[in-house]
Amino acid sequence: MLTGGIDIGSTMTKAVVMRDGEIAGSEITVTGAEHRRTAHLVMAAVLERVGLKLDDLDFIVGTGYGRLNIPFADRQITEITCHARGIGSLFPQAQTVIEIGGQDCKCIRVRDGKVTDFAMNEKCAAGTGRFLQIAADMMELTLDKMNELALNAREMVPISNYCAIFAQQEIISDLSLDIPADVILAGLFDSFARRLLKMAASLKVVREVVLTGGGSKHRALRAAVENILGYPVRLPAEPLLTGAYGAALLAAEQVQRAGRAGGTRKFAEVSVG
Amino acid sequence: MQDLKGLKRVETMLRTDRLARMKELKKEGRTVMGYMCCFVPLEMLTALDIAPFRLIGDCEEVTTEADKYLETIMCSFLRSAFDLAMKKTFDFADGVIFTHSCDSVVKTWEYWRYFAPNQFEWYINVPHIVKASSERFFTKELLRLQKALEAYTHKEMTNESLRKAIRLHNRNRQLMRNLNEFRKENPPRVSGAEMRKTLLACMSLPVEEANSLLEEVIAEVKARVPLAPPDRHRILLYGPEMDNDFVDLVEECGASVVIDDVCIGTRYYAKDVDWGIEPLDALNRRYLEQMVCPRVYRRPDENKLAPGETYERQDDLDLRLSYLRDYAEDWKADGAIMYLLRYCDSHEFDAPDVRDYLQEAKVPVLFLEGDYMVTKEQNKTRIQAFLEMLDA
Structure with a gap:
């Protein structure tokens, strides 16, 4: 067939x-x-x-x-x-799927590859791949470099704004205070992960958790999610x-x-x- | 337009000028008044030969004027309605009656009076809590309204005229319930969208004419075969002032909305005014105690507790929400969609309880939040995904 x-x-x-x-x-x-x-x-x-x-x-x-x-x-x-169906096939144990798309993100609860509940973000760019792209562009970094910096940062400053544009202004203000890029980026990924998990919270995040979608390719994002959850998450070989x-x-x-x-x-x- | 009958007339009314008949009546010398929300005792208006019509917004009209005065954190329904008022849509009316529906309505009321004045302006202070003292208070509010309406119309509201009006409005609600019964069938013989439109048309006509229209619609629906295929998911819709086309969107996605708990819906017609007691007491009961709306708070009667007994959260939920479980059972809903207007705090506060309660009753819930002007595409994906989930 x-x-x-x-x-x-x-x-x-x-x-x-x-x-x-x-x-x-x-x-x-x-x-x-x-x-x-x-x-x-x-x-x-x-x-x-x-x-x-x-x-x-x-x-x-x-x-x-x-x-x-x-x-x-x-x-x-x-x-x-x-x-849900794709992840269910790749990871039969998956219970929670967090998909980070280019312009939206969603959390899906699955059982045997079937949706039991889901939530999607609102219409703005918060929690989407676009948000990270904007941050990378304004700091003149490749996505890879951005992740590398964030992963190796020893500390972070939180980004409090979910709105991509306000967050951008916040980053500018942090840069003007001479806060190093890696510290800002670590905070950015942390806030991003919290935003995702907040959306997922109404459905209750249950292990196994699988990240997917283009945005899940950000290594620093995965690390931030695992750091908050306190356990490892799974990732398909090609999340796209x-x-x-x-x-x-x-x-x-x-x-x-x-x-x-x-x-x-x-x-x-x-x-x- | 009155040559048209039944659903054709409903469609035409909503497509052209919903209030055309009201304007005609006004020209003929009838007193006409707009009212906001389900809490206005329309029987008192009918008793004095006043024709009431519901104040709503217009999803197709961009809100421009209202934003000069109302913050965008107020619900988009109210901003749209106030926008129409500022654009003189309701100027033809003799009066408007508001109630303390929610804080946004109260504040808007002040602006409304100032920027869109009518001859008769009245505000009914409806208590938020149901208990003996609030009933006493509400009785006084009803008496104040009676006196004001009598003074304005130079007529007397007799027990007899009030009883006659109650009879007419009870008939009105009974007919709406009769029409709603067709939605118990599978497939439903009347769609959610048709129900919504029929109710809106009825809320734009004096009650006698609304009753004739309802009789026509019922006869038409009764005589036809169901429109939808029998395998559609049956949805319970929960939400606030939903005169917008959200119901239509759900049905476009391939489901049938078979029952609702919304203001342009069961909240308007589920309960009658008690016939066996004094009219004012009956109105008091109907518009306060029996009103289903998250802005009304009711607690279990603590006087009925045995010593040492306490109420648990579930008792509270049962008291406030058991009707939803009954709706889902009686109309065989296999899923519920909650559509909340953003910034509607009355509904937002209740939403987690409603969601939990329905899920507890094994009714899967899709929770959506949005504006009065429904954004089609984003909501479509969510609704379709929910229906696919019910398929599986």
């Missing part, structure tokens, strides 16, 4: 093709302004890599914030359900792909449910839900 998952996020677009339960290929690209074009390009790239055509796929699930802009997707499923991977898994379930694999991608009659 061949299925596809495609996840158009606010910042990155990801596609996964699966063959009989295994990932056959994947692709990650910048979302840009033209969702439909990006969707086509990213899927074409994966298919080329694995030597398949679109019609070879039995079912495609689209997810993410641009999920309605995927003309070739057979069904749309929200990224919350897809991340868990949504698309979950989508491809859900696509396979759709096919199984419809009881027919192989052939062309004509599944108008596949039951929903």
Whole structure:
């Protein structure tokens, strides 16, 4: 059975093709302004890599914030359900998933890969990858360097503002007080982690905790979360792909449910839900 | 417009000028008054032949004028309603009646009187706590309102006219409950969006006309087959003043809103005015003791405790919220969505209790917070994810 998952996020677009339960290929690209074009390009790239055509796929699930802009997707499923499914497959023991996306973040409670409760951040950039990008840009640091500095800092000054713009002003004011960059950055990651966990608190954070989404690639963020929780968290090998991977898994379930694999991608009659 | 019947008339009223009929009545010499919130005893207005209409905002009108005076930390519903007032939307009315719904309404009231004056302006101080002393206080408030309305209209509010009005409004609420019964069916024969719109239309008509409209809608609904497929999730909606299209959004996402606890909803029509007691006492009971709204605080009656017995949190929750469990059971809701207007402290304070209580009753809850003008996309993702969660 061949299925596809495609996840158009606010910042990155990801596609996964699966063959009989295994990932056959994947692709990650910048979302840009033209969702439909990006969707086509990213899927074409994966298919080329694995030597398949679109019609070879039995079912495609689209997810993410641009999920309605995927003309070739057979069904749309929200990224919350897809991340839960993807993480559930990678980490069967996972109970709490914290996904840090480019422009939002979410906490999902899962059981056997199924969502039992979830919370998402409000519409501002607080707690998102964008927030960290803004901080890196203003301090003229690469994301990698920023993490390295924060991880090696011996002390920190807290950032009290959640709003990305106010936090930026706070950093400027700290810099003007000659506070070293590493001390500021350690505080920044700490506040960021607290912000995430505060959002998650209404759902109760239960082990195993898995971080995912592009933002979870910040090593200093993971360290800050572990420091606050007091235990290690898990991280997938490629956190950007868990949504698309979950989508491809859900696509396979759709096919199984419809009881027919192989052939062309004509599944108008596949039951929903 | 009166040639149109039932749901067609409802749609047309809301799409054009909701208050067109009120303006017409005003031209014909009828006294018309706007009222804020569910706490105004409309029976007293009807008894004096005053036509009451509900003051609401407009989701499609950008709030501009109100922001000159109201802080953006006030709820967006109230700011929108005040904005309309400042834009002279309610100027045609003879009067407006406010109540002590919440602190924001009280403060807005002062601005409203100043910037959007009407001939008759009245404020009913509704107690926040239900006990004997507040009932005595509220009786006096009702008497004050009676005297003021009588003086304004130069008419007398007799026991007979009040009883007649109570009968009409009880009929009104009974018809609304009858319509709501169709939502118990699976699939519901009337949608949440249709229910919301019908209620809004009724709150923009004098009660006799609202009753005729309701009869038409009920006949129409009764005669038709259900619109939605039978496998949709059945949602209980909890929230404040929800005349906006949030219900419609939930239904667009593929669920049916089958029961609600919102102001343009059951809070308006769930309880009748008691017929067997003195009219003013009955109004007192209906608009204070029986009112379901988080701004009213009630505690278990401590006089009924045995010595040494105490009330636990669960007793308190049961007393205040058991109706929600009944709603979920009777209308077979398999999920609840709470949509709170940001900065509505009355509801925000109660929200954790409501959420816990529903979850305890095995009703999964989606908690959302937002504005009167509903942002579609962000909420859609959350609602769809919640429905997918109920699927699994």
